Amino acid sequence: MENTWLYRVDDRLIHGQVCVGWAETLGIPHMLLVDDEIAESDFEREIYACCPGPEQSLHFLSVNEMAARSQQDPLGTTLVVLSSLEAMEALLDAGAKVACVTLGGLHHCDEAKEYRDALFLTEAQVECAKRLINRGLDLVYQPLPGQTPEKVAAILK
Amino acid sequence: MRALIVSHGQLGAGLIDAAQQILGPQSNLFSIDNTGKSPEAMVGEIKKHLDKQTPTMLMIDFAGGSCHAAALKACREVDLHAVLGPVTGVNLPMLLTFLTRHEREKPEELLDMIVDRGKIGIRA
Numbered sequence: 001m002e003n004t005w006l007y008r009v010d011d012r013l014i015h016g017q018v019c020v021g022w023a024e025t026l027g028i029p030h031m032l033l034v035d036d037e038i039a040e041s042d043f044e045r046e047i048y049a050c051c052p053g054p055e056q057s058l059h060f061l062s063v064n065e066m067a068a069r070s071q072q073d074p075l076g077t078t079l080v081v082l083s084s085l086e087a088m089e090a091l092l093d094a095g096a097k098v099a100c101v102t103l104g105g106l107h108h109c110d111e112a113k114e115y116r117d118a119l120f121l122t123e124a125q126v127e128c129a130k131r132l133i134n135r136g137l138d139l140v141y142q143p144l145p146g147q148t149p150e151k152v153a154a155i156l157k
Numbered sequence: 158m159r160a161l162i163v164s165h166g167q168l169g170a171g172l173i174d175a176a177q178q179i180l181g182p183q184s185n186l187f188s189i190d191n192t193g194k195s196p197e198a199m200v201g202e203i204k205k206h207l208d209k210q211t212p213t214m215l216m217i218d219f220a221g222g223s224c225h226a227a228a229l230k231a232c233r234e235v236d237l238h239a240v241l242g243p244v245t246g247v248n249l250p251m252l253l254t255f256l257t258r259h260e261r262e263k264p265e266e267l268l269d270m271i272v273d274r275g276k277i278g279i280r281a
Contacts, residue, residue: 012196012223014221016219047229048221050220051220051225107194107195107196107198108194108195109197118193
């Protein structure tokens with residue numbers, strides 16, 4: 001895997017499944033957390049900085065910063081994590097070049113329907129997913145690398 | 158003092174079960190698992206357990222995971238007199254130390270002791 005951006009949506013952002021289940025397992029040394037609020041919050045950054053292992057790096061970017069960075073290949077394969085489909089849509093609206101997004105965990109909340117174990121979507125989120133797919137984004141649900149990815153378009157049919 | 162273990166899956170409940178096999182039934186041990194829960198739901202559940210009338214030792218499965226993140230956020234929103242910790246990497250020796258010492262030790266010393274006993278328990 002060479003110098004590529006791997007985009008992931010997971011409402012827990014940087015946590016064990018991402019640091020160990022994805023980054024450690026696939027040998028991905030670099031992670032970016034993209035979120036406008038978290039990028040500005042010392043407290044939030046300190047929380048997420050606890051998770052990466054000694055050989056992993058984690059940096060924090062705003063949506064606009066990531067949109068700019070995405071125009072070129074990274075220096076090394078980098079896992080880019082956002083917290084929601086809406087955040088991914090905002091990243092595309094900011095001009096980011098994104099081809100594929102892996103959906104990891106969107107957990108239960110009020111008015112959300114369960115589609116898979118870690119895929120709960122409200123009606124608004126379903127519409128957001130459909131907009132992303134219609135923009136040409138390859139949106140797949142895959143909690144862990146060893147699990148078979150499923151096209152979200154097929155899940156929502 | 159109570160102990161609240163926040164963990165992935167049934168680790169917390171399992172540790173409590175193991176501790177009770179050794180020391181008998183305990184009424185001050187609680188666990189929360191993160192299975193299927195959003196970050197906001199986790200913070201809410203943890204906060205419900207934190208009550209300054211009865212201080213709680215907050216124990217987390219590992220540093221940096223979603224359980225730890227939720228615990229840190231919950232602690233920010235409650236009276237700090239209600240909480241000792243959070244301490245991460247919880248294992249059985251740590252829980253047993255809590256149970257046998259929480260009535261005898263000062264809170265700060267209890268926390269240090271729990272950390273030490275947790276480390277000492279790891280041998281190969």
